[in-house]
Structure formats: structure tokens, C-alpha cells
Amino acid sequence: MAEKLWQGRFEQPTDKQVEEYTASIHFDSRLYRYDIEGSIAHCRMLGECNIIPHEDASLIVEALGQILREIERGQLDLSSSQEDIHMAIEQKLTQKIGDVGGKLHTARSRNDQICLDMRLYMRDVILQCRSLLLDVQKSFVDVAEQNLGVTMPGYTHMQHAQPVLLSHHMMAYYEMFHRDDERLQDCYKRTNVLPLGSAALAGTTFPIDMEWTARYLKFPRVVSNSMDAVSDRDYLIEFNAAAAILMMHISRLAEELILWSTTEFAFIEISDAFCTGSSIMPQKKNPDVPELMRGKTARVYGNLMALLTLTKALPLAYNRDLQEDKEPVFDTVDTVMSTLRLLAKLLPEIRFNAERMAKMAKEGFTLATDLADYLVRKGIPFRKAHHIVGQIVQHCIHDGKELEECSLEELKGFHKVFDSDVYPFLEMAAVVDRRTSLGGTASSRVREAITRARAEIETKERTLKS
Template sequence: MSTKSWAGRFKEKTTKTVETFTSSVAFDSRLWEYDIEGSVAHAKMLGKQKIISAKEARSILRGLNRLKQKIQKGQFRFSDEMEDVHMNIESALTHAIGSAGGKLHTARSRNDQVALDLRLYLRDEIAEVRRLIKDFQSVLVKLAEKHIDIIIPGYTHLQRAQPVLLSHHLMAYFEMFARDADRFEDCLKRVNVLPLGSCALAGTTLPIDRKYVARLLKFPAISNNSIDAVSDRDFVVEFISAASLLMTHISRLSEELVLWNSEEFGFIELPDAYSTGSSIMPQKKNPDVLELTRGKTGRVVGHLLSVFVVLKGLPLAYNRDLQEDKEPLFDTVDTVRACLSVLTEMMPKISFNKAAMRTAAEGGFSTATDLAEYLVRKGVPFRKAHRITGG
């Protein structure tokens, strides 16, 4: 007999090839804690509404708690045969507590279940990414304060333009990351919506209490349309879009630091602990960390396009294509967290060459604009002052 939750109308078992091909547990197993959290709230609601008995609800809650502890201790093995994180947990629960476990999925579909898990997951990750951004901004502020007296050449078109303070330059990145933090906060508004209760697409005839579940899971809003709720991945696109802009800012900073670290600029020196060497050239000290934070930006932007392409051709409501949103999302989260963490650790250890920066700032007629403005203050029309200074 098949162990599949949907096997009732099928006469043949799926082949091993199909099981492996359709399984998502290799990557969606990271949602297990959120899956259990959602199931706990759902079970409490089913008991409160007398859709299941109080005894069954207590049995389910005890079983979920024991299962959570088992997974935390590394004593649980996720199986491809169970397809995904949801069925792995439900199957293990039913095996542990008996028939009551089979009632947990009452008034619920994997369609609204996975939508819930993703929202719970992203809610936590948005908080973590915003914390990491704030930590990195603190590093930028401390560097700006520490090097408040360093003058550097400001550039346009990668040519010396006007002298500026290094602190002013660093604080430009502070502003970029402030906008990034705001974007993630705004994204949270769309993430923080409860989809549970939508079931497969048309809700349920059972007397569920969605407001109660929303309170338990701390959702300030509840989805209005069940069809939209199970097929909506806009919030995933929004998160990866915000992450793409964040990574673009990381990439721009990384590129400048790579240039400044070169012998041609000589503005900074990276610490040995954050550099690597060459397998053939003994003299090399390569800025690999910065090159990777720059390079990984393309990876995140690629994930944004990947999810867009998955979504663009989907009719309503849920389609299995949506399984393909998770790997791009999870890798985006991992990449952003890794890049912010390593830069926050490395930046305070960079050595700034004050003399080289000042020498560069003094060259290339970088105060020409100031001279033109001096003439303006003496009554010379700006265009004439521009010609005089430029000539």
C-alpha cells in the first residue's frame, strides 16, 4: 500500500525516478521548525473549534513537541519518499501518536501550508538581514569617525574630480544600506499576512477560526482571497529584489575596495587574514573575499530572474512549478547573510594609506571647481570662470 497522502485514486505507485525528481525535501527541510510552528497553531484552532476532540488536540501537540526535540537533536531522517517537509512531519507524527495524527491536516492543504511556512521563515530572515545591515552600518560610522581627517580624491567617470573626506565617501554607503533596510521593512508588510485557511484554493466548509490562528502566529493581517493566497509568491520576489539591490551596493563597495587595494591606487591594504595567494606567483596577495562578495551579486540577481520566470506563465491557483521558488530564495538568504557577515568582520581591519590618498587628492587639478567658484564670488559669470579655470 502506498504511503502517499494522495494515493487513494491511484492504482500504481510512483517510480523511484519520479519520487527523486519531484521530491523537495533536500532543500525545504530547512522549513521544518516553521512547519511545526504552523501545525501547533492549526491543531490548537481545530481543538478550540471542536473540529477535533480536546484529547486529540493534546495528543497532536505532545507529538509535535517530541518530534521537534527529535529533529533538534539530529535524530530524525527526512525521506524522499515522503516528498516534502510537510509530509515527512505528518507521517512521523501519525506513526508516533496513531490516528489522531491523521486529523492534523483537517481544513488544511499543503498549498496554504507551504505559503505559511515561507512567510514565517521570511519574517525571521528579514529581521536577521536588517540586523546584519545595522551592524554593517555601525562599522561604516565607526570607520568614518576614526578617519575623519583623511582626504581622498572623489571620482566621476573614474577620473579625479574633487577632493572629499573619506568619511563622506563611507557615509554614502551608509545611506545605500539605510535604503536597503527600509526596503526589507516594507517587504515585511506583504510577508506578514496569514494564508492558512485558504486550503487548496477554495477554503473549507469547516468552522475554522483564522483570526485565532493569526493571533497565535502573530500575523497582523489575514489574506482576503483564498485563490491568491495559495498562488502568491510576490513576497518572495520582493525579498529577492530587495536582496539584489543590497548585493548591488555590496558589489559597488567591493569593487572600490579592490581598486583601492591595487598597487596602482595604493589607498588601502587588506589584512592577510582576509586575503589569499597564488599557487604559482609567490608575490601575490589577492582580494578574494571582495571579489567573491562582488561576484555573488550576479548569483542573487540571477535568482530574482529565475523566480520571475517561474511565475510569469502560471495560471491560478497553485502549480507545482512553485516548488522552484525555494532554492533561489534560500540561496539568496544564505548569500546575503554570508556577505554582510564577512564584510562587517573585515572592514574594521583595513589599513588606510592617508598619505597616498592625500597625494592623489592634490593631483589632477581636483580643486579647479573651487577656483572657478572663487572667481564667481568675485563677480565673474560662472561660464567665464569655467573657461578661465579650464584654460
């Protein structure tokens, strides 16, 4: 059994079951690169401030580099007796260079060390998520541009409402993911703060230079309160909240893809590469990928609730409960990233049934609002126009016809202002293209939205590369 680095105060060794129960190395080992990066920065700062000799700092940094390479080659044994990745690396360090390795932890606690590792990790995660999200946004814009002439029914209450362009529908998701990106970008600001130097909770008596460490690790800000620094998990909760909203948007899309691929809708055909079959029914082609995207959203919601519940009653400052923050965060990271990667590949492989969509765009009296607008333009108050068109719809239901099939004589029977100029108000293309209000479904507005989106994407690409 390995001796603990904190063993001095204890007379008895840690119970084996306690070791297993308290160990986190089986999941926090993914932080190894960030732990070493943070330790190198801390060590260089200690040397710069003459808190430890420069030659000791150089020896420690060199050994940490060796440990990093050994971990990446799979040569470092990570067992539960080592508690966590932080202790495992420090133990390996002292094995390599002896007591000099023990100087690394001067002016540092595992509390602020862990916080630093997670912030370094989350900085990378957020940037990766934004990059993957950008790929998804590109796919939506591509689909919208490729299907500009396709009309479909727009829905409210899952009932046919008004005709819209498929491209307009796709660009609605672009806007959702644009907000998701803004949330991640905003979360990054609160993540990108240096906690190292706060020590256990009260700061340190050593003359450290936290600003030096911040510059070295490219943190624009340093924490303002050491107690807050070691107990703060807001940035993890905020990321998970942003991820939950992002997954909600993906789930809404997944639900539509599932519905649209049914025989009843027949709006789309999802590529075979993203579907599976049935073990008993030979004809089946199941949209498993969208279904799992919808299902995995629940995991991210659960992780958010776990983090909120974990932290809701914790007194200041650090408590071991906070060890439980990592698994929900890691699971959310893995779920969101894998989902975004797959979604960006799935979207371009969807085949849209334009003929079926156009046919269904006319069903359910979707042009009724335009007929009411026609009457309003003739000077009739909207509420009265609404009532008149409602009567016409009832007449059409009774006779089994659509609005555009009504003769002028029939329409005049409901109000004398109807004239032959009514029929352009019942033509699908004209109906769609008249909706030129900002953000509307008119072709001209959708083209503007696509152009604007392309410019936004280009700007984001430059930002993420810088």
C-alpha cells in the same frame, strides 16, 4: 516504498524516478521548525473551534513537540519517498499516534501550509538580514568617525573630480545600506500576513477561526483572497529584489576595495585574514573576499530572474512549478547573510593610507571648480569662469604644475580680478570644509551625518529587539 498520504485515488505506486524528480525534502527540510510551529497553531485552533476534540488536539501538539526534538537531534529519516518536509512530519505523526494524527490536516491543504511555512521562515530571515545589515552600517560609521581628517580624490567617470573626505565616502555607503534596510522593513509588512485557512484555493467548509490563528502566530493581518494566498510569491520576489539591490551595493564597495588595494591606487591595505595568496607567485596578496562578494552578486541576480521567470505565466491558483521557488530563495538568503557577516568583520580590518590619499586628492586639478567659484564670487558669470579656469588648467598641463603652484601674476594673465585672496580657494582643507550644503563633504556636515547615523542605529537596535 512509503505509502503516500494521498494514495487513495491511485492504482499504481509512484515511479521511483518520479519520486526523486518531484521530491523537495532535500532542500525544504530547513523549514521543519516553521512547519511544526504552523501545525501546532492550526491544531490548537481546530481544538478551540471544536472541529476536533480537545484531547486529540493535545495529543497531536505533544507529538509534534516530540518530532521537533527528534529532528533537532538528527533522529528523523528524511528520504525522497516522503516528498517534502510537510509530508515527512505528518507521516511521523501518524506513526506515533495513529489515526488521530490524520486529524491535523483537517481544513488545511499543503498549498496554504507551504505558504505559511515560507512566510514564517521569511519573517525570521528578514529580521536576521536587518540585524546583520545593522552591523555593517555600524562598521561604516566607525570607519568614518575614525578617519574624519582624511582627504581623498572624489571621482566621476573614474577620473579625479573634487576632493572629499574619506569619511564622506564611507557615509555614502551607510546611506545605501540605510535604503536597503528600509526595503527589507517594507518587505516584512507584505510578508507578515497569514495565509493558513485558504486551504487548496477556495477556503474551507469548516468553521475555522483564522483571526485566532493569526493572533497565535503574531500575524497582524489575514489574507483577503484564498486564491491569491496560495499562489502569491510576491513577497519572495520582493525579498530577492531587495537582496539584489543590497548585493549590488556590496559589489560596488567590493570593486572599490579591489581597486584601492592595487599598487596603482595604494589607498588601502586589506587584512591578511581576508586575503589569499598565489599558488605560483610568492609575492601575491589577492583580495579574494571582495572579489567573491562581487561575484556572488551574480548569483542573487540570477535567483531574482529565476523567480520572475518561474511566476510570469502561471495561471491561478497553485501549480507545482511553485516548488521551484524555494531553492533560489534559500540560496539568496544564505548568500546575503554570509556576505553581510563577513563584510562587518572585514571593514574594521582595513588600513587606510591617509598620506597617499591626501597626495592623490590634489592630483588631476581637483581644485579647479573652487577656482571657478572664486571668480563667480568676484562677479564673473559661471560659464565664463568655467572657460577661464579651463584655460588655466591647460596652461598648468603645459607647464607641468598644479593650480596652487601658479603665481598671482600668472593668474592675472587670465583675468584681472585675481588677487591674493585666491589662495585660500586652493587650500585642500579649506576647499573641503567650504562644502557645507546639506549632505556635503565639509567636516561639519560629515560629523552631523555620523551623529544622525548613530541615532538611527540606536533606534533600529531597539526596534529589532522588540
